[in-house]
Amino acid sequence: MSTQSLTEEVKKHSTWSIFMGLLTAALGVFLIIYPLAAATVTTVLLGWVLIFVALSQFVFVLHSQTVGNFFLKLVLGVLYGICGIALAFFPVVSTVALTAVLGILLLIQAGVQTATALQLRPLDGWGWFLADAVTSLLLGILIFAHWPSSTIWAIGTLLGVAVFMGGISRIMIALKIRSGAISVDHVIQRAA
Secondary structure (H helix, E strand, O other): OOHHHHHHHHHHHHHHHHHHHHHHHHHHHHHOHHHHHHHHHHHHHHHHHHHHHHHHHHHHOOOOHHHHHHHHHHHHHHHHHHHHHHHHHHHHHHHHHHHHHHHHHHHHHOOOOOHHHHHOOOOOHHHHHHHHHHHHHHHHHHHHOOOOOHHHHHHHHHHHHHHHHHHHHHHHHHHHHHHHHHHHHHHHHHHH
């Protein structure tokens, strides 16, 4: 593969990455604008997903070869079903629990993004991963500082901010990669 075709491929992929970053950021803004709707839809959707997972578990139960596997899969199916029904049919109450889960998720994401940023530290753009990590950390702390009273708005708003920052960091990294590919193109053109 020639250098020019490689840089064209990098530019093409970075364009898609920029587009996906813009789409992700736009979805984040939507979540921020409609936090209660986002929380309710998220809760109900997750509930239905768990109901379908429960049904799948019950199908797997029928194919169990041993008694131990049978009961383990049966218990898992029942637990998925109970959680799914609670989320799908009692979304307001379930949102309180999901808010706590979201807080935990954001704190874990902050740790992973920090580790990624530190691994990339000598490279240009590593700070965007660190900014994403700091944002997720602050949002996770904010959820637990006001939990459970902030449950109604927390999922949509805070998740929206995290999704928005993820989209922005994706755009910035893709722009940096695209800029590097363009620089390589200019060096090749001068050398030719």
